[in-house]
Amino acid sequence: MSSALTDLCRYPIVQAPMAGGASGPELAAAVSEAGGLGFLAAGYKTAGGMYQEIKQLRGLTGRPFGVNLFMPQPAYADAAAVDVYRHQLAGEASWYDTPLGDPDSGRDDGYEAKLAILRDDPVPLVSFTFGCPTPAALSPLKRAGTLTVVTVTTPEEALAAQHAGADAVCVQGIEAGGHQGTHRDDPANDGGGIGLLALIGQVREAVPLPIVAAGGIMRGSQIAAVLAAGADAAQLGTAFLVCPESGANVLHKQAMTSPLFNRTELTRAFSGRPARGLVNRFMSEHGPYAPAAYPEVHHLTSGLRKAAAKAGDPQAMALWAGQGHRLARDLPAGRLVEVLAAETAAAGSALALRHPA
Known part of the structure; x- marks a missing residue:
């Protein structure tokens, strides 16, 4: 890992950074305090909400942390297809006794306002998902001493991140839970996504940037594997989602190891963008017909998902999970960080014994 990133953890x-409530100040603080790098998810929050969480996190730890932003989305969704999907969901709205949301509730997730706050009150690291920021967006952060990371899923996206001036890339394999970046x-x-180990190799040959590897990682042996493959660090989401400090709904946490949910799929059913989650009734019934329309579908189904959670029904919740969820x-x-670190060290030692220099 480059010295600048090494110094963070x-x-x-x-x-x-798991948007939707899981990655809040308590979880990020606990991870950073234990020697990992905690992250706040600013996605789906207002700029003011993000700022308050940063303040809260700083009150819990003096160690470095990151903040993740969603890139504004281009307006290319087919309005007619969204309207058809709205009618298909009418029965769900009736069943959960809640109205469907307004698909035109906003496309930029408060991006510019959040950037302005992060320029004026810098944090150690900012990462970007769902696109590549411009050099004009990254340069002020860099001048403020903030390291920048762009999520990529192909070597071509990694090249774009390099050209924009990113300090590192988060390489996301197809195994990852939640949205594909x-x-x-x-x-x-x-x-058609690429598996993590294959993707690390391709990105390593495409760009010289440090790599944070993400996708299905649940054990220290897997961390050691991605480090051996060329990554500089491993990013874990599903592994931390079930921690008591996670803000994820208890039904979501329980579903990770429940025999009722034994596999994951990529779906557009909940948000209109491919995301990996546990297969449940809503995904099975609506996934085959969900349009490519993000964030329109996200806004449309937001109330349904909340109503299902309130009703204690995981069958209509977005149960985001990576392929390693059973682990x-x-x-x-904090304890999980310690266990993962010990497992990583043990796996590295075992590899050295098998293949001495």
Whole structure:
């Protein structure tokens, strides 16, 4: 890992920024305090909400942390297709006794306002998802001493991040839970993502930037594997989602290891953008017909998902999860960092014994 990024954490363990409530100040603080790198998810929050969480996190730890931003999305969704999907969801709205949301509730997630706050009150690291920021957006952050990371899913996206001036890339394999961080959402590429180990190798040959590897990582042996493959650190989301400090709904946490949910798929059912989650009734019924329309579908189904959670029904919740979800361990976040670090060291030692220099 480059010296600048190495200085941010004792261990090469990054807690993924999981938007929707899981990655709040308590989780980020616990991870950073234990020697990992905690992350706040600013996605789906107002600029003011993000600022308040940063203040809260600073009150919990003096160690470095990151903040993740969603890039504004281009307006290319088919309005007619969104309207058809709205009618298909009418039965869900009736069942959960809640209105469907307004698909035109906003496309930019308060991006410019959040950037302005992060320029004026810098944090150690800022990462970007769903696109590549411009050099004009990254330069002021860099001048303020903030390291910048861009999520990529292909070598071409990594090259774009390098050209924009990013300090590092978060390489996201197809195994990852939650949304795929592709820079352009092309339905023609659905299901065509690259596995993490193969992607690390391709990105390593494409750009010289430090790599944070993400996608299905749940154990220290897997962290050691991605480090051996060329990554500088590993980012884990699902592994931290079940921790007591996580703000994820208890039904979501329980579903990770429940025998009722034994596999994951990529779906557009909940947000209109490919995202990996546990297969439930809503995904099975609506996934095949959900349009490529983010964030329109996200806004449309937001109330339904909240109503289902309130009703205690995980069958209509977005149960985001990586492919390794069955390996989730219900440990305090700080303890999980310690266990992962010990496992990583043990795996590295075992590899050295098998293949001495």
